Amino acid sequence: MENIFFFWALKGHMLFYASKLSFLLMAPKPQRIRHMVGTTWQSAMKKARTMSTDDTETDSSMKDAFSKYADYLNNINDKRERVVKASRDITMNSKKVIFQVHRMSKQNKEEVLDKAVNDLTAVTDQYLSRLVKELQGTDFWKLRRAYSPGVQEYVEAATLCNFCKTGTLLTLDEINATLLPLSDPSVEPLQINILDYMLGLADLTGELMRLAIGRISEGELDFAEKICSFVREIYRNLTLIAPEMDDSSDMKQKMETMLQSVMKIENACFSVHVRGSEYIPLLGSADTSYPLLGMPDIE
DSSP states (O other): OHHHHHHHHHHHHHHHHHHHHHHHHHSOOHHHHHHHHHHHHHHHHHHHHHHHHHHHHHHHHHHHHHHHHHHHHHHHHHHHHHHHHHHHHHHHHHHHHHHHHTTOOTTTHHHHHHHHHHHHHHIIIIIIHHHHHHTTTTHHHHTHHHHHHHHHHHHHHHHHHHHHHHSSOOOHHHHHHHHGGGSOTTSOOOOOOHHHHHHHHHHHHHHHHHHHHHHHHTTOHHHHHHHHHHHHHHHHHHHHHGGGOSSOHHHHHHHHHHHHHHHHHHHHHHHHHHTHHHHHHHHHOOOTTSOGGGOOOOO
16 A cells, blocks of 8 residues: 555656656757847848838939939029020010111111111021020920010011011911021921910011001001001901910900001001091191191181
């Protein structure tokens, strides 16, 4: 009986120590713990360095991209300033050509028109050529609003000179043909677009109205009537085109001014025809005894 009890007691002790030993064997060793900690730390540091490198490369590429954008915008702004300056010079010198045409009279018509044509050629060679060089390629679409006023004034001056010389309308193709020699053949040349051309024609009618009134005062009624028919034809054709234009706010405003110019020329020509005996000798004759407004002199 005692042997059996001893056997069971010994077996219980052995099981106790065996379980304790297995627990100790299953526990990680200090070296293994240190190895695990070191590996985890190294992987974390490596990952941090990788993330830092990726962030640095991303920041660098982003800075390079925005630097290119900034350079592009700065170049466009600088070019826009130069284009505005060139457009302003074209406007100013084209107005001088128009003023020169208005100095025309019976006695000096050919001389004044020749000088006006020479001045227009100088505007083309000196000022418009600068604009052409700045706008070679596709920039003339991006910067159209910067140079449009100068181009419109140039179209007005060129068409006015051509009408006074030949009595015909200078077409858009003829104007653009004069710009081709100014452009580099290797790039897309500057071409005046149809909208700027028509806006220039709208302004032309105002100058022709002033010219017609001046010709009536000089007694050149045939020339004034020719101007009247020409302006009326321009207005009639633009009336058909303007409603179909997408960007027609400027054109609609100028159409109202154009109608006023047409009416002024027609009224002037009509008054001369109806009351010709009052106007013609008074305006075209040096006879100082002619009665004012057809009324006899009152002594």
